[in-house]
Amino acid sequence: MANSSLPVQHVQATRKDVGRYAGVSTAVVSYVVNDVPNKVAPATRERVLEAIAVLGYRPNAAARALKLGSTEMIGLVVQESSNPYFAKLAREVEDVVDELGYAMLLTNSGGVLAKERRHVRNFASRQVDGVLLASTLAEPDLSELDAAGIPVVLLDRAHPLPGRASVGVDFAEGARTGVAHLVEHGHQVIGLVMGTDSNGRYDEREVGWLRALREAGLPEGPIVRSDFTRSGGYAAGARMIEMANRPTAIFVSSDMQAIGVLRALHEAGLSVPEDIAVVSFDGSPESEYSTPGLTTIKQPVQAMAAAAVKALLSKDGPREHQQFPTELVIRRSCGCTPEPGI
């Protein structure tokens, strides 16, 4: 049993205490703590290390940050970190920054400009070494960061923003691929479930859907817009099957919405893919376990996270847009009926 008595030793040892205990100056303590090579004699080093252990010394990151101008923290702002897509993104980011000895500050913007700005400002104030911004906004407000000289990289971008580092997939091409796959299955009326208009930006997935239809000489199918949520997808699915020209296939702009669409179709007594086929976008883990499994356009989240962090933290990282390929992951919902194994 370890902690029967309460913590007592609230007094944190500083480098000075360590120095005194080991009989050296604070500089030497610094050298051993920071592993500066060829600076301190092995014997001295040992003494210092012991003093550190005995006194339970822990460097004060705030002081270090003040001195060095680097907090070794990065900030990540997403719209909604409980959304599986963003949760995965955040997870991957955390993984790579942790590897680099950095810590991750996470905040949610809810897609609201004012909130996004507030968080970005807050990050700037906290002297983070960089911020990763998964902004909905076409022209996010980066002035605070620029003024503070803090690097940013934009996530989930479809297009380059001049002079900015960003990463993203080709949403249009990904969507086009998905819809083209539906066309190959022989569908003639292919609907679209889209997210609600994100602050005036035209969603590239809609472009891709349209492009695939045009290429196939097919007419525009019905469009329903809803939130990027399960319940949004549910509502959209319900609306979709009420439409005059009910589609035989639907392209859905995110897995989350697709989960809701699936449920709406199921409740209406429609089978997927027999009555209506579905292809969605993102490739999040939950798409694998829905009923039926979702055929989806997968984004390489891990690779993007790694690239984003690298661009953010490397001195003079790329100031361009890095575009990643999507992958068509085939499961049952499109009508391909692969073997049921996972």
Next chain:
Amino acid sequence: MANSSLPVQHVQATRKDVGRYAGVSTAVVSYVVNDVPNKVAPATRERVLEAIAVLGYRPNAAARALKLGSTEMIGLVVQESSNPYFAKLAREVEDVVDELGYAMLLTNSGGVLAKERRHVRNFASRQVDGVLLASTLAEPDLSELDAAGIPVVLLDRAHPLPGRASVGVDFAEGARTGVAHLVEHGHQVIGLVMGTDSNGRYDEREVGWLRALREAGLPEGPIVRSDFTRSGGYAAGARMIEMANRPTAIFVSSDMQAIGVLRALHEAGLSVPEDIAVVSFDGSPESEYSTPGLTTIKQPVQAMAAAAVKALLSKDGPREHQQFPTELVIRRSCGCTPEPGI
């Protein structure tokens, strides 16, 4: 078009610059920045405010933290932040700390003691004002935090840890309720899908399952242990239906696993709830959209997050365990077949 030219003004203004510009001392700047009442004349205040605006001054949090000994950050360590349950938990925590002007550092332990310890240590070094620890470990290593005088509150605890603040639900009672519900449906053989043994701690959900069985005078059903993941649940489900005494109902220790179980049953051509009924634990959003919808024991995540943060940040917050009630959320998987609406 805002940012055609690249950031130039990398020199951050300090309080000194502001003071000089406004013709006051740095102390006065501090007073206005921190809104110290009755300290500065309205006119002066205006001048300072203008100087701040003109120079784009932003307080340096590192310096402030060093001086004050408070970073206004809290650290949260979970096992896997992409797990919907933890993602939701993190989201709720972020919400409440943000409200309080704090920032949240998030890390993943993967349930590995060494990693957990490393992160906790790192948090201590970063001078966070408190850490929230969703530890798997029965006796997490809190010595670093104690030594640094940093408060901790434990999340997801079933039992009090003497002298420690913690929050959690009564896992045993929650599980008992779920299993009892299955008993009411007339099931005689009720299996259990449990998580893999978490570092030697006996999971209370197993206790609850057993208790319900005993109370009903029923024999112990089959037990399968697997990871707390969708694929873990899938494997467990597959194993479960191969067992000699195949159960007619299964209690699953987490929604995530239940999603996998559902899939395994579906692929085996078994209907839920007709052939096998399922009740699970957590009450995460995805449980609502599975096929069929999962009857589940819901944890009040938001309330727990709020209580945890409050206990963490309030001076002399409660050092006890706060236990929250679970709620049986009925959907189709148990056999109650409610109306299909969402």
Next chain:
DNA sequence: CTGAAAGCGCTAACAT
């Protein structure tokens, strides 16, 4: 109401 100044814990010249 405003200013001067000490000091938080650390790093990195520079001196020894």
Next chain:
DNA sequence: ATGTTAGCGCTTTCAG
């Protein structure tokens, strides 16, 4: 190889 020391930007007494 080790010590001395000047700040990093901020808060906050204490004097004026």
